Structure formats: structure tokens, C-alpha cells
Amino acid sequence: MVTMQDVAAAAGVSLSTVSYAINQNRPISDATRSRVLEAMSRLGYTRNAAARTLAGRRSHVLALILPPSPEGFGATIWQFVEAAATRAESHGYSLVIWPFARQDAAKVQRLVSQRLADGVLVMEIFLEDARVEALSAAKVPFTMIGRTSQLTGRSWVDIDFDAAIDTALERLAALGHRHIALLNHSAASVDAGYGAAIRTRDAFVAQAARRGLIAHHLPCAETALAGRQAVGQLWGLDPAITAVVTLNETATIGLMAELARRGWQVPGDVSILGLATSPAITSMSLPALAALQAPGAALGGAAIDQLVSVIDQGPEVTSSDADNRPDRSRLLPCSFISGDSLGPASLASAKPSARSTTDQPTTTPKERKSTP
Amino acid sequence: MVTMQDVAAAAGVSLSTVSYAINQNRPISDATRSRVLEAMSRLGYTRNAAARTLAGRRSHVLALILPPSPEGFGATIWQFVEAAATRAESHGYSLVIWPFARQDAAKVQRLVSQRLADGVLVMEIFLEDARVEALSAAKVPFTMIGRTSQLTGRSWVDIDFDAAIDTALERLAALGHRHIALLNHSAASVDAGYGAAIRTRDAFVAQAARRGLIAHHLPCAETALAGRQAVGQLWGLDPAITAVVTLNETATIGLMAELARRGWQVPGDVSILGLATSPAITSMSLPALAALQAPGAALGGAAIDQLVSVIDQGPEVTSSDADNRPDRSRLLPCSFISGDSLGPASLASAKPSARSTTDQPTTTPKERKSTP
């Protein structure tokens, strides 16, 4: 292995000069710099990361904690990761991914205490999140993608679910929909306090009430099968539902398949609007799903920027007003992607033929008495 | 930060004794060991990764190079990652993920030359792969998930596509299918030499010929839209096709949606069999997709085992017969998941009404004239 010492010797300068030439920490004459650079490339030198970390007390690594998702990741989350990796690189950091579930706080603890990363990004935040507490306790700089309920002094970026719901209800109401359902993440997620699910639900219920709409909230497992079963459940709840807002990509696919199987038209009989959905998903359905697209890439870039700023400035933010500093916390909007799944509300009573509430026995719900 | 020195002082022993107590490199009396351990946990000591790496010349980190996939990752790939991370941990390594495309060989080069990882796993291998060449040149231990065409002295694990195709054709032939199509990955992937796509295609063509079946190979972009359009293309190629084997999950979803839209029955009119598909996908379609499931978790574990063995034994394998050593290379089989998408071949001529070969120009089909 060729070291800085070798380069220094070859260039006829001292070791520290090589270091300064590389890191540009100090003015160096062009002549010596080019001698050094020449020697470096001639010898094929690359600096040793461990030595640099040890001496400099910085690893130049940022970690991203991802939950192990049994369903795989959609395009949104991957856009996020890519954008984050790119932005990290532009700040001189490399991004490593640590797959840890919410329960793995101890592992997180271990890794950060070894100083493997200078800072950490945490995704899929729960209102109470042990990983976040571990990071907080370890005094490691971190930024949340999402928000715990306790926010004081913490850095975060999040999707503006409130605004997204506002847009969604605005559009649906304008189309005449009055009975609207929200197909959420699983009951398990909601009960565990998954931030996105809870904030969306709350915004949905509150804003629907304000607008005088009939709102139905249905948690649903993240599987296509559960999405299919949701059809029976939803119209069992309220046969007058004409629109579904969905936060659950996988379930949405099942939902639309089941609607098709029953012969219901989208958007003729039912309108569907995806929330925080990726374009890849929207085109998977027939008709193409209208959606409020999650700002994956923007979130990734913003999250890294914030994390770097926390690292650079230290965690000195304790004054109460600091919570709203734009370099510490940001809400990003979803953008509307038009599809073919949105239409005017149908008069439910007008097309009883298309609206069978009869369920399939299999995986499924029972009969319900039709109560008009 | 609490160091080994601190622990040594607190336990009343010397620094090296602490090191030995931790690494169990040398016999230590139980009395002193427990004193050391007690001091460690009392002070909350965790060793500094950089220092350990520098002194020990091993980073205890393995890297996994993933391609940035615009469509997101399915469950299979994520199972692989999880299994690999777990297995790595059991070997005392942590697994970091580096998202690098095939063109990013230079970045790979840079990272490994900094000795950030003791070994590297590379996924989604192309027959000629610059990342692999870079690793090879840098003399970094690595294991491929997939295979380059040049294999001498290289460690790899791969899915047994040959066997999978054998199973697939065997089953389809037994159901009476004679005109069978393969819906492959994109033409771009095939042209670039993506190993899985090419090996599957070749096996498909060769084995179909051997069995006297009519084989059609269709590359298809990894989008649902392209999958929909594939319907027109396939039956344009050969109206007598009664079964489709698919290696392209995203396209499969579109394919099935389009079949449904045209009113074709699966498996009544067409049988569909997924190849190297994950269970999450199989349940997304209606009817549930029959598939040869990719051995994601097994691949992950096996890949790590091999990589560790390469690291431990050094790259000394140059003798020609070494290429078949089971600790260096392994082929893993897919397992059959029955679904509802497989049935006996229909007599094409018997149901001309359902079979039209007319292509839709865009994503949005109009009526077609029935041409018997």
C-alpha cells in the first residue's frame, strides 16, 4: 500500500504538505501542488479511510437507517436514497445504508457508538421511536425523515400530509364527491404510531369534517390481497362512497383489481386518488392512477443538507425558537399527477346494478344487508 | 469518548490485557476478564472502529453493490439484502450498501482502494462488467451474485436459470402448451449483456427447441405500460401462443391487466408463469401468479459465506480446477409456487372471439375488429 509518506518522498516535499495539497486546507503554491499531484497519480495513491477517520475524528460517512420492508421498496423510497447519496457525495460524504427495524435501537446504538458515521438519517419515523431516542442519547447528529411527536431541538424533513389532504379533498369535493374513504397503512402501523399514517388520518378526518364531507378511515395491510378485501369492507361501511384516497400503494393495486373484478368502473363508479405515491405505481394500474406524488428526491436532498448543517454547527440548538429554523426542519409538498382514475361523483342510487355489495366467500367478508 | 486506556485503568490492568479480553485472542484468567468486562460496561465502552481498522488492517465491513433501480426493488432483492446483512453479522462483519450502476466502476474503484470494506458483493452482473474488472484489478476479495462470462478464479452464486426454465417448460408442456413466449427484461438490458436475461433467454430457446416447442422471445421494458403493449406484440408474433413465461415482474403486472382488459381468461385462454419472482408480486395479480420463486434469502446467505471464505483464504485460487469448488461458486434453484395462472392449453382455433392480434397504437386501445 502506498502511503502519504511515499508520495511525499517521491515529490520531494514533507508529509504534511501532501496532506494539505489533498485536503486544500491551506494555501499551497501551484508548483508544489502539481508535483504532489503528479506523484500521487504516478504511484496510484489513495488515502486510507481508517487513518483519516482516526486522525481527523470524522468518518466522512453518513448512515441512512431504512426499515426492512417485506414488500420491497417502491420507486419513491429509492429516489429518496439516490438523491440522498448524490447530495451526500457533493458534501464530501458517502452514504451507507443500515437496514434496521424500529426495534433495533440497540444495533443503532452500537454502530453509532463505534463512530462509524458522522451523522444519521432515519426514515419511516414513528411518533415514539426508539431509534431516535438512541441517537438522541448518543448525541449523534441525526435528521428524521418524518417526525416524532417530540420535536424540540430535532432536525427533520417530512411530506406535508396536511397540504396533500387539502389538495385531495379540494379536488374530490369539486368533482362532487361527498362520501370519501381513506385507505391507510395497516392497523398495526397505525397502532404503533407510524407518523405518516397517523398524520394523514388525522388531517383527513379533520379536514373532511370542516368541509362537511363524510369521511371513512380504513387501515389496511400492505398486501394486494388486503386491498381486495378492503372493497367489501369500505362499501360495507358506507354504500355511498364514491371516492377513495389511498396511502397504501400495494393495497391500492388489489383494490383496483377487485373493483375491476366486480365490474365497477373507475372513475365512472368510483374515483381513486393515490397519496404520496410514486409514478411507477400510478402506471401499474388500469386506468392510470391519479396521485399526489411524494417528493422523494427533494426529500433526500433536503434531508442531507440538514444533516450536514447539524454536523457542522453542532447540536447547540437548544433555544426554543430554534425549532422552526428552516435549516433544521422542512415540510415538502406533493405534486399532483393527473391520471385517469378521477371523475365526477356518480349518483350511487342511479346505478344499483353496477354496485353489488355481495362479497366473495373466500378471503373475505360476509354478506351485508343493503340499507339504502 | 472512553478508550481502552480508560477501561484498563478502571480495571487495574494494562491496555493490552483489555484488548485480549475483548478479542479473545489469548488466554486470560477468568478473574481479570470479568474485571475488565465489568469496567467496560460500567464506563459504557465501545471500541473505535477506525482505530481498530487501522491497527488491525481489517475494516470488518462488507459492501454490497446494488444498481440504482428506477422501478424500486421487489421483495426478492430485499430478502437477499436482509439475509446477507444477517449472515454478515454472524461472521462479525457489518454490511453496507453502495448504490452503483454498471458505469460507476470508477467510484467502486475509489471506495475499495480506500479500504473501506474487506470484501464486496456485486449484484445484477453483466457478462462484461466494469465493476467486476475494477474489483479484480484492485485485488479486493469479491463475490458476484450472477456471473460474468469470464469466471476463472472468481467467486459467485447465481440462480439456476437453466433448471428453472426446465421446470417451467416441463410443466407447461405437460399442460399441453406448445406455443410459449418468454417475456424478458428490456432490450437494453439484453443488449448490455445482463446475465440473468441472457442466460434465461438462451436456456429458453435451447430447451424449447429440444422439446419441440415453438418459442418466442420478447424483451420488454420494466414498466407496466410496456407489459401491456407486449400483449399486442406477442400475439402479433404468433396468435397461437397459449402460455407466457415472464422474467419481468413489473411488465407482468401490465401484461395481466391488458389481458383482463381484452377479456381474455387466465388461465383459460392464456397461462402465465413467473420466473424468479417474489411472492409479494404473485399475490398482486388476479388471478394469483404461479411462479418459480427466486431463492433470495438463500442467495444472500450463500454469497456472504463465500465472500468470507475468499477473504479468509486469500485469493490464492489460481489452479484451474478451483473454479468448481463449492465454497467459491454455487447455483441455487427456484422453488415452485402454485398460483391460479396455470391451466391446460386452450385450442386456439376454438375461441377465435377472444383472440385478436390487432395492436393498439398507444396505451389506450379502442375497439378491435374481430378477425377469426
Place this chain on the structure above:
DNA sequence: CTGTTAGCGCGTTCAC
């Protein structure tokens, strides 16, 4: 602008 030097925290080879 450049050179000298003292560590960073730990693994490991020696002596004891």
C-alpha cells in the same frame, strides 16, 4: 508558503 511533530485508539510483538 512549507516542514516538524504530536497524537488519534487500538492490535500485536516482545519481554517479563
Place this chain on the structure above:
DNA sequence: GTGAACGCGCTAACAG
């Protein structure tokens, strides 16, 4: 069984 001492390769004062 234990301890002392050296060095891994580099950063960052501190001196010129």
C-alpha cells in the same frame, strides 16, 4: 498469565 512499547496512516497544531 500480564504489561510495555511500537506503529498502523493520517490530521492539525505549532514553528519557521
